[in-house]
Amino acid sequence: MRCAKDIFSSYLRGETEWPKNRVSTPVINLAPGSLAFPLFLGAMVACGLYAAFIATPDMRAAAQQQLVQALTDENRSFCERFGMRVGSNEFVACNEGLAIVRQKQAARDSAAANGF
Incomplete structure (x- = not known):
């Protein structure tokens, strides 16, 4: 029985043909x-429902906690x-x-987003 190294080197030397590609169903x-x-x-x-009702609220809660x-x-x-x-x-x-400053900035950002 030949080892893989011998088979590979015979392919490189052109002594053996490469296997043909097969198309499978x-x-x-x-x-x-x-x-x-x-x-x-x-x-x-089922994956969509899981993402919508289970994973998303948990991710929002984690993001809110990180923001706080x-x-x-x-x-x-x-x-x-x-x-x-x-x-x-x-x-x-x-x-x-600082909380008051942040609230005023949020109001300004909201007004700017609404076009006021």
């Missing part, structure tokens, strides 16, 4: 008249930059001021 026929088509369609609908964490981190770093320690009255006032 598909394993599953997904034509609309076949039995596999409704099964495939049902699986696709990012805003909290930004507020803390901004207020601490000016010497306001977490838990102090000045820090609370700084956070409230």
